[in-house]
Amino acid sequence: MVFKNKKLSAACIRDFPILKKRVHGKRFVFLDSAASTQKPQAVIDAMSACYKNYYANVHRGIYQFSERASEAYEEVREKVRSFINAGSTREIIFTRNATESINLVAYSWGKANIRKGDEILITEMEHHANLVPWQELAKEHGAKVRYVPITGRGRLDLDAFESMISVKTKIVAFAHVSNVLGTINPAAKLVQIARKKSPAIVLVDGAQSVPHLPVDVQAIGADFYVFSAHKMLGPSGVGVLHGREEILSEMRPFMTGGDMISKVTFEGAQWNDLPWKFEAGTPDIAGVIGFGAALDYLSAFGMKTVQAYEEKLTARALPALLAIPGVEVYGPKETRDRSSAIAFSVGDAHPHDIASIFDEEGIAIRAGDHCAQPLHEKLGVPATARASFYLYNTPADIEALIRGVYKVKKIFRV
């Protein structure tokens, strides 16, 4: 029984200092990991050790600490490569976050390749990060953004996906996992369809998948795969762009300046090799090193275990929420191909009121449009409440969630 997984439950209690805090005199219950996760002591220690013991700028200094910091920074690139099974560290680019990774592709590949009349195919369930950059690119180049619809069950309409792709499609971009519906999209299958029917490059937004399930970018076969460290126990300020080497080699840099050049004269510049060609300026050195500790932490459990554990939590929470009269759950009602983000409403109670009532109980949930306004428009609601789980949540947290919902019902007479 996964709930008896000693390593996992011990981790909850021991490794995350913030989870021992009290809020409004109550046990702190954190159910907002889809927005950003809490950090284990190992991550905090790794960053602090860097600053205390060997901090210096990377890739520049010919002295001990700079070399040590550079080594530690580059070791994390290898950890990321291995974590997502990429072919080479040349394909792993550190950015600030998933949003910047997507913008990098939109600006660099998009501006060079998108022409009037081209189509960019995304889905109705995208986070603004994987929507606005494409809208802007399309506007500037006379291209069109098309949206694959979702079904009434909160799944991507695969037939529509297939029928909307054509030789006109130059970019296909979709979330591997929806941050609102929790839907897990069949990424490898979508890439295959895109390859068969179009010349499009494919970008997968992995912001909600890499933290929660095993991801093998070679098996998925997309051209680009993006995610953020802060959603997987790492610090904020670090993101990843995985790109296929042959495409990255042809792309122009997104930003220019220090570190990304091999030679500069008064007349011009030559670019550095991959991956540094895309890493202009001083990176978040301690942040990347902290991210390495987060990857070690997750790897010690294994992502299969993390996924199975979260599935158990979701399998408790979903039916319990669905069974409460007046509660509506958005997204798939079954745990199959579903992650642990659960958006819901309670009668007519405004999600901000729901979140405030939860806060009084020491429970943190998210309320709003979760940076997915078009999706909420499609769902016919301006906002939802959202609970999301991670490896440090426990069955007691699910019980707290359900108790919170009953308190909302009582106050709003739902």
Ligand SMILES: Cc1ncc(COP(=O)(O)O)c(C=O)c1O
């Ligand atoms: C599906 C999805 N994509 C992209 C993002 C953007 O991530 P970041 O803000 O770290 O760039 C998020 C963040 O919530 C997300 O859930």
